[in-house]
Amino acid sequence: MGGALTRGERQNLLKGVGFISPWIIGFAVFGLYPLCASLYYSFCDYDVLNKPAYVGTLNYQEMVGDSVFWKALYNTFYFAVFSIPLGLFMALMIAIMLNQSVRGRSVFRTAYFLPSIVPLIGVSMIWMWLFNGDYSLVNFVLSRIGLTGPGWLTDEAWVKPTLILSGVWQVGGTIVIFLAALQDVPRSLYESAEIDGANAPVRLWHITVPMISPAIYFNLVMGIIGALQEFVRPFVMLGGTGPNRSALFYAVNLYQNAFDYLNMGYACAMAWVLFVIIVLLTWGATAVSRKHVYYGGDG
Amino acid sequence: MDDRPSDKARTVQVPGLLGTLLLCLLIGMSGCGGESTSTDADGPVVIQYWEKWTGFEADAMRAVVDDFNASQDRVFVKMLSVSGVDQKLLLSTAGGNPPDVVGVWTHTVPVFAEKGALTPLDQYLAEAGIVESDYIPAIWSCCRHRGFTWALPATPASIALHWNKAMFEAAGLDPDKPPTSIQEFEAMAEQLTLVELKRSGETVRVRFPELTEAEREAKVFRIIQLGHSPKEPGWWLEVWGYWFGGEMWDGERAVTAKSDENIEAFEWFADYSRRYGQRNLDTFGASFGNVSSPQNPFLNGQVAMVIQGPWMHNFIEQYSPGMRWGVAAFPSALGQGEPPVTVIESDVLVIPRGAANPDEAFEFIRYVNSRGPMEKLCLGQRKFSPLTDVSETFISQHPNPYIDVFIELAKSPRARSWPTLPIWAEYKDEVRVASDQVYSGGTTVPAALGKVQVRMQKRFDRVLRRWDLVEADRLAEWGGR
Structure with missing residues (x-):
């Protein structure tokens, strides 16, 4: 613990606290308080308009028997299982290509990053047109090569793949992180591997991947968090649920319970369950990757 | 140890500062609270x-x-x-x-x-x-x-059948005679449906009644125009039961999603996908534009008969001003002599x-x-x-x-509103999911509506339990105003 505070130190402390107080207040009012309140409400029957009534673990018990909750969870996991690896793979491949010394490299880098800064609502509207069953550009292209495209947004079996495909487009953020990591890989490693006769795929697998493993791990964790909270695209492109709830995602179901059905207590409970799921998955990813992630500094 | 006095000073000062901040916050909050009560x-x-x-x-x-x-x-x-x-x-x-x-x-x-x-x-x-x-x-x-x-x-607003007179004429129907029973409506809807298919290598366009049994069975055709789609615009599809004499609840404590009348209504609804093929309808339906746009399928002659409200006139004037159209009660299955049905x-x-x-x-x-x-x-x-x-x-x-x-x-005595149920938002979504299931043929109508019935009755019971607890207080409070 610190020793005596002189008068000057004390004043400095107060000034310091004073200067960061906007953040402290902001966090307390808009972060900490809602967080604690939502935990309390999750044990309540709460419809926003009336005072919350404590009901113990009833919301959590109901969730266990709620088929819509399970369907939403299944849809979300389905989406995550395909979209996270696909996104990571695509981002890594693009990052590797953007890391080559080719003419106009910065133009390509900008072009691949650009989709990430387009507002999601606008992107979703464009995808709706691209995947429209009758007029769509995608189906037009398919018809040119003799294929009949599916009802991307109307066929129960296709809506989740459609959402996965349309999500892969916006991996700019992931690409940038990979790109930074790739530039940290010492050239000398590649040179010595080349002397030993290693070809490109071998170099990728034995040098690049281990050396950028912290970036892969980081992007994986961010991917899990992002995918499990997917909201905007299903909400805009499929009106929230899609045919027969085939595109009802966890976050959308939570929103419906909170604001459409006024089951705010139940929605808060759902939010905490999602939090626990994300914590467990992140912990799992950390545990699995502990052996495989190489931090240069560790020796 | 001579750090005591300063520690004490710190414990006094910091809460004091936080207290000041809190005060500022409260003042800020009450500021926005007082805004709407601006009485001069x-x-x-x-x-x-x-x-x-x-x-x-x-x-x-x-x-x-x-x-x-x-x-x-x-x-x-x-x-x-x-x-x-x-x-x-x-x-x-x-x-x-x-x-x-x-x-x-x-x-x-x-x-x-x-x-x-x-x-x-x-x-x-x-x-x-x-x-x-x-x-x-x-x-x-x-x-x-x-x-x-x-x-x-x-x-x-109430809602009614809107029909396109030019399409009636093209189909050989009297443009001034709208259907008066659901059977007549169905016959007209088929006559107004135009499909394109290949017959012995040649692409032809025929009206739906002219298809052979085998062609209807195979459903290998493309829909060019449709007499009617119960999903267009689909804003009232949860309550098609009204046109068959059904209700969504008994007005007291029971949900009636699975009533015979509602089953009949959803059989009628599901029959569209059985007849025309779900995939054909989905592909055709995917080209429909926004209601308030020239791509509205009624305005651009893709669908001949729709159920709509008085605002449809505004869109017709704006996007399809030359159109000849008529409005009448949407025919019900209740038989002659029964008052017309509408949603109000x-x-x-x-x-x-x-x-x-x-x-x-x-x-x-x-x-x-x-x-x-x-x-x-x-x-x-x-x-x-x-x-x-x-x-x-x-x-x-x-x-x-x-x-x-x-x-x-x-x-009309059969003008019905949305069910005045506190759980209607969720009930509506459930019926919509059931309609998806029966439309795709994945579930039978009684099974799909049965699921809605069980789930929503459970929800309703919960709301009623809460209501029973507060009823006396609430009624006294409301009556005392």
Whole structure:
């Protein structure tokens, strides 16, 4: 613990606290308080308009028997299982290509990053047109090569793949992180591997991947968090649920319970369950990757 | 150790600082709380009015608001167009800082009333001498819940069959004779359906009744135009049961999703995908544009008969002005002699609980609900008046040539509103999912509606349990106003 505070130190402390107080207040009012309140409400029957009534673990018990909750969870996991690896793979491949010394490299880098800064609502509207069953550009292209495209947004079996495909487009953020990591890989490693006769795929697998493993791990964790909270695209492109709830995602179901059905207590409970799921998955990813992630500094 | 005094000083100072910050925060919060209660000591009482309308609908109301403000100097109405008005009403009421008047929909009323978020109007109505018989019965009943009146109508609407006369003629049907029974309707819908298929290597277009048994069975055709789709626009598909004599609940404590009438209605609904092929319909339907656009399938001649409200006329004028069209009651399965069926909805005005100036708010609502202003509003919005007392010129002045059909439908004893159930938002979504399931043929109609029945009855029971606990208090509170 610190020793005596002189008068000057004390004043400095107060000034310091004073200067960061906007953040402290902001966090307390808009972060900490809602967080604690939502935990309390999750044990309540709460419809926003009336005072919350404590009901113990009833919301959590109901969730266990709620088929819509399970369907939403299944849809979300389905989406995550395909979209996270696909996104990571695509981002890594693009990052590797953007890391080559080719003419106009910065133009390509900008072009691949650009989709990430387009507002999601606008992107979703464009995808709706691209995947429209009758007029769509995608189906037009398919018809040119003799294929009949599916009802991307109307066929129960296709809506989740459609959402996965349309999500892969916006991996700019992931690409940038990979790109930074790739530039940290010492050239000398590649040179010595080349002397030993290693070809490109071998170099990728034995040098690049281990050396950028912290970036892969980081992007994986961010991917899990992002995918499990997917909201905007299903909400805009499929009106929230899609045919027969085939595109009802966890976050959308939570929103419906909170604001459409006024089951705010139940929605808060759902939010905490999602939090626990994300914590467990992140912990799992950390545990699995502990052996495989190489931090240069560790020796 | 000589650090004691300074430690003490720190423990005193830091909470003191935080206390100051908290105080600032509270002042800030109370600042935004006091905003809506802006009553001027000398000038008029300013009341806040939130309304969902935009465009010409908002303009029509704004004209009425201006008239009201000009007609007296005690109350000044400030009208604000607000998107997502029901959610903002919810949050502002929960936060104790609601506006004085809000324009919502009839289906919002039971949910908000039951949760105590609205001010009952009964006492005001009694004082103002406003009675049930002043209104078209179905509209009046939309404004009531648990024996109290919570809202007064602004602009109502009923829905009716709209048909395209040119398409009738092309199909060899009499353009001035709409179907009068559901059987006749189906026969006409098939005749109005044009499909394209390959016959011995050649692409041909034929009307649906001209298909052979085998072709109907195989469903290998492309739909070029359709007589009718129960999913277009699909805004009322949860209550197709009304046209078969069904109800969504018994008015008391039971959900009736699985009634025989509702099963019959959804069999009729599912029969469309059985007949025309779900994939064919989906592909065809995917090309439909927004309702208020030239790609609206009724406006561009893709669908010959749709169920729509009086606003359809506005879109026809805007996007397809040369179109020849007619309006009649959508035929029901109830047989000849039965009154026509329609769904009636209304935009309504309510006073949230905790509004700063409820008396002045009601004065404004009352003004809107007098004959002159109401007709001005309804003419501006091109709807019909909810009042039974209508001026002679109202119909002749009305831009919609079929407005009398909508009025007659609204007055029908079989005019039904959305179910006035507090769980309707969720119930509606469940029925919609069931409709997806039967449309795709994945589930039988009784099984799909059975699932809805069980799930929603459980939800309803929970709401009723809560209601039973607070009923006595609530009724006393509402009656005591």
